[in-house]
Amino acid sequence: DADVTQTPRNRITKTGKRIMLECSQTKGHDRMYWYRQDPGLGLRLIYYSFDVKDINKGEISDGYSVSRQAQAKFSLSLESAIPNQTALYFCATSGWTGGSPYQETQYFGPGTRLLVL
Amino acid sequence: RKEVEQDPGPFNVPEGATVAFNCTYSNSASQSFFWYRQDCRKEPKLLMSVYSSGNEDGRFTAQLNRASQYISLLIRDSKLSDSATYLCVVPTRGGGADGLTFGKGTHLIIQP
Numbered sequence: 511d512a513d514v515t516q517t518p519r520n521r522i523t524k525t526g527k528r529i530m531l532e533c534s535q536t537k538g539h540d541r542m543y544w545y546r547q548d549p550g551l552g553l554r555l556i557y558y559s560f561d562v563k564d565i566n567k568g569e570i571s572d573g574y575s576v577s578r579q580a581q582a583k584f585s586l587s588l589e590s591a592i593p594n595q596t597a598l599y600f601c602a603t604s605g606w607t608g609g610s611p612y613q614e615t616q617y618f619g620p621g622t623r624l625l626v627l
Numbered sequence: 628r629k630e631v632e633q634d635p636g637p638f639n640v641p642e643g644a645t646v647a648f649n650c651t652y653s654n655s656a657s658q659s660f661f662w663y664r665q666d667c668r669k670e671p672k673l674l675m676s677v678y679s680s681g682n683e684d685g686r687f688t689a690q691l692n693r694a695s696q697y698i699s700l701l702i703r704d705s706k707l708s709d710s711a712t713y714l715c716v717v718p719t720r721g722g723g724a725d726g727l728t729f730g731k732g733t734h735l736i737i738q739p
Contacts, residue, residue, distance in 0.1 A: 543726055552731035553671070553714070568726070600670055604726075615661060616727055618670035 513537045514619035516601050522625045523591050531586045531622050533601030541604045542584040543616065544568075544576060546597040553600070559584055591626045598623050630654065631717050631730040638735045640705055647701040648733045650715030660698045661716040662689055665732065671714055675700070702735075710737045 514535045523529050533542065544556040545568075555568030557576040565576060573595060577585045588595055601619040633650045640646045652660070659678050663671040675682055677698055681690040688701040702709055715730035 541726075545729075550731070553729040555726055558726050598668070615673050615676065618672070620670050621668075623668075 514601060514603055514617055516599075516619040516622050518622060519620065520623045522627065524627050525590075525592055527591050529588050529591055529624075531588075531599055531601075531624070533584045533586070533619055535582050535584075535601075535603045535617075535619075537603050537605065537617060538581075539603040539605035539617075540581065542578065543602040543604070544574075544584065544586045545600045545602065546570070546595075547600060547621075548597050556586065588624075588626075591624075593626045596624060596626045630719075630728045631715055633715050633730040633733050635731060636734040636736075638733065639738055640735065641738050642705060642707055644705055645701065645703045646705055646735065647699055648713065648735075649697050649699045650730055650733075651695075651697045652715075652717045653696070654717065655693075655696060657717050659718060660689075660691060661727070662687075662698075662700050663714040663716055663729070665712045665714055667712075671729075674713070705737045707737050707739060710735060 517532045540561050543558045545553045546556055547553050554570050556570055556574050557568050559565050559578045562578050575587045599622045602616040604616045630653050638646055661676050662674045664674045665671040675684055675687055675689045677689045677691045686703045690699045712732040712734050714732045716727045719726050719728045
């Protein structure tokens with residue numbers, strides 16, 4: 511089974527609709543992230559969470575909200591979807607791998623492809 | 628200088644050749660660096676980490692030049708399966724405490 515799962519994998523919605531993307535992980539990591547990826551723009555951080563009580567805005571948080579329901583679950587909501595939120599969304603987790611505190615890498619879920627009409 | 632900058636390519640390389648590409652970064656406090664590989668429409672996956680001057684794993688070598696603030700990725704004896712986008716990744720603000728900054732990626736195409 512995958513360590514980081516995302517649901518749904520694909521979603522088509524209409525402008526103005528509220529939608530939620532969900533992420534679950536079995537890696538036992540404290541830190542979780544939401545990114546979006548657009549052609550030519552690379553990965554951009556939307557929100558991140560260091561633990562259940564800690565939520566932080568990333569580079570492009572406007573129009574999005576998140577909920578950290580448990581250590582293993584981190585959801586991303588689009589309050590009122592608009593067409594320029596059409597993108598590939600990735601959830602990621604990271605945790606200390608021992609040794610230097612800098613030795614921390616991120617593990618990504620398979621992504622959710624979102625189309626807003 | 629942008630936080631992380633990469634040549635987007637594409638690099639078209641014949642199978643068996645050696646290819647190298649660089650990534651420059653702006654934060655001189657950064658301690659660790661990563662190369663991720665991303666296949667089309669798939670999630671990024673960690674390829675290599677670089678903490679000191681360099682790291683080697685089979686056909687792949689990553690090197691770090693702190694003075695010039697760049698890291699490089701060298702692929703020897705390239706295979707068709709090496710075709711992918713390679714993302715250079717640097718901890719945001721140098722400490723990794725608030726995530727990673729991803730470059731936009733270098734697209735590599737290995738041709739038979």
